Amino acid sequence: MxxxxxxxxxxxxxxxxxxxxxxxxxxxxxxxxxxxxxxxxxxxxxxxxxxxxxxxxxxxxxxxxxxxxxxxxxxxxxxxxxxxxxxxxxxxxxxxxxxxxxxxxxxxxxxxxxxxxxxxxxxxxxxxxxxxxxxLIKQYYKQTGNVNALKGKLEFAGHIQRNLVHKERFYTTHHVYEKDHxxxxxxxxxxxxxxxxxxxxxxxxxxxxxxxxxxxxxxxxxxxxxxxxxxxxxxxxxxxxxxxxxxxxxxxxxxxxxxxxxxxxxxxxxxNRLWEEYVLVKLKQAAEGSEISIYGQNSKPFWNGIHIRPDIVVKKEDKVKLIIDTKWKNIDQPQPSTHDLRQMYVYNEYWNSENSLLLYPANNVQGNTNVFYQFVPLKSDSHHHCGLGKISVLDEEGRLDPDIGKKIFDTFITKA
Structure with a gap:
């Protein structure tokens, strides 16, 4: 071989x-x-x-x-x-x-x-x-062609065209019940x-x-x-x-x-999409039996037919508790990009949330961090924040951590 x-x-x-x-x-x-x-x-x-x-x-x-x-x-x-x-x-x-x-x-x-x-x-x-x-199942399907006995519907034009000589044949459309479907x-x-x-x-x-x-x-x-x-x-x-x-x-x-x-x-x-879906699945598992509800694919109209959609929306008693946007990259610098921060600010405004979180993967169990900073308020009642979080993808044995959802839940959601 x-x-x-x-x-x-x-x-x-x-x-x-x-x-x-x-x-x-x-x-x-x-x-x-x-x-x-x-x-x-x-x-x-x-x-x-x-x-x-x-x-x-x-x-x-x-x-x-x-x-x-x-x-x-x-x-x-x-x-x-x-x-x-x-x-x-x-x-x-x-x-x-x-x-x-x-x-x-x-x-x-x-x-x-x-x-x-x-x-x-x-x-x-x-x-x-x-x-x-x-x-294996059989199914009915229509078949059109020459047969030796009249069955189904005679396709008259086709029959005349094909069978002027062969009078014993019939050109028909009929149902067949077999595995070739x-x-x-x-x-x-x-x-x-x-x-x-x-x-x-x-x-x-x-x-x-x-x-x-x-x-x-x-x-x-x-x-x-x-x-x-x-x-x-x-x-x-x-x-x-x-x-x-x-x-x-x-x-x-x-x-x-x-x-x-x-x-x-x-x-x-x-x-990026796989990391988002993985975090969403694990968070839903971690939230089972609690007062917290986890949603993905939650979109709202933004401008001229354009919609915005955060990765994950966390609710408690129908009130948005936290917006999470996952980022599959190792953030070396102490601050996220200005573009990402603008995005989170808009999410907070549109979902009426006081807290949002940019969630990055970490390479080891010591990498878990949870830091929230307040956006500079434009109005006296403006007080929402954006968090910068890192969570380890791997457990202590270097394998994909099966408890990552619970750790995200405990580290970020319960403290938001």
Whole structure:
């Protein structure tokens, strides 16, 4: 079994062409991928790529690039550090329901390095195997064509055109009840992509087994609109997870993006957004059973159709107690940017809150801080504040802290 070339880098780091198996054809493919996504993923230099805040995994032409989060840019780039932050990313994706696994194929870890794409592929294959075991559903769909017995609706014009000679045939539109339907066609396409991209890995054999047990269905080239056509029903409910992963795989797969033979799959997540969602999930868990309510995606009209939306709104008895805006960056300077402070001032005004908080990640358990300062009042009754907070992402053993929600709750919310 061949081992694919895997490069692990950190967000905001630089990868030079010619380094670690990253060649010019990979650079060209990444530049075209970047152009398709409005240049948001990378900054392109003449001799390499500077990654931005997007983390995840890209696979192209036998090369896997795993982009990991990291708070402290001065932390050493050792294998131990990479393993630590890979685990942080996986646990964050699990907590925000972008990934659902019990464990990462531990039986296969000794054979080769495990990266994020393997985990998603294995998750999908497990879901399809479960569906096969439970029994794949049949569905009715319309089929138009020649049949040997009259059934359904006779398409008269088509029948005359096609069957002047063959009087024994009928050109009809009729209902068919079988396993060759849209849902299975989507799953088949995802299986084919995995088979293409997992050659030479331990996933390859598992994928072949699933394909052998999967029914023969028509080939499909799904796009965004295809997934909108999938009917929602109780009968289809067991397929929801497999379809969501298939959607992620299919819509992020770009065959021949570089104009050559390379095929690319990119699963990338904005780390700022992931940090916001992770804090929101953990805070909601911490607030269960208390008088505190935690809200995300709470927006208000601001100007000429433009809305403003703080990351997290904390309420007690229908009164806003605290506005939280999460920032995934290690703030070195003692003060946040003027832009961020203006933003928090506006949030306080529009949500009638006395306190707002800019929440940054810290790299160690000693990094937790909680400092609130008052905005200079413009009126006698203006007395709201903005806090600058840092919370450790890691616990004392260097793993993603499972109690981070409770620590945020105790450190910032109960004291606001």
């Amino acid at each position: 061949t081992k694919k070339n895997i490069i692990q880098v950190f967000e905001h780091s630089f990868l030079a062409t010619g380094d670690k198996g990253f060649h010019n054809r990979h650079f060209v493919a990444l530049s075209k991928l970047n152009a398709l996504h409005e240049y948001q993923y990378f900054d392109l230099k003449h001799n390499g790529v500077v990654f931005k805040q997007y983390v995840g995994v890209i696979q192209i032409d036998g090369l896997t690039i795993e982009i990991l989060p990291k708070i402290d840019r001065y932390e050493s780039d050792t294998e131990e550090t990479k393993k630590k932050w890979q685990n942080v990313l996986i646990q964050m994706l699990k907590a925000t329901r972008k990934l659902k696994i019990q464990q990462v194929g531990q039986a296969n870890v000794s054979r080769q390095s495990i990266h994020l794409l393997d985990i998603y592929f294995e998750w999908f294959l497990d879901e399809v195997q479960l569906l096969i075991h439970q029994g 849209l849902i299975h066609q989507i799953l088949k396409q995802a299986l084919e992509i995995i088979a293409e991209l997992s050659k030479g890995t331990y996933i390859d054999g598992k994928c072949k087994t699933v394909q052998l047990n999967f029914p023969e269905v028509k080939a499909l080239q799904a796009n965004e609109k295809t997934f909108l056509k999938v009917p929602r029903s109780r009968k289809n409910a067991p397929y929801e997870t497999a379809l969501s992963i298939a959607r992620l795989i299919i819509l992020n797969y770009a065959p021949n993006i570089s104009g050559g033979s390379e095929k690319m799959l990119a699963l990338l997540f904005d780390m």
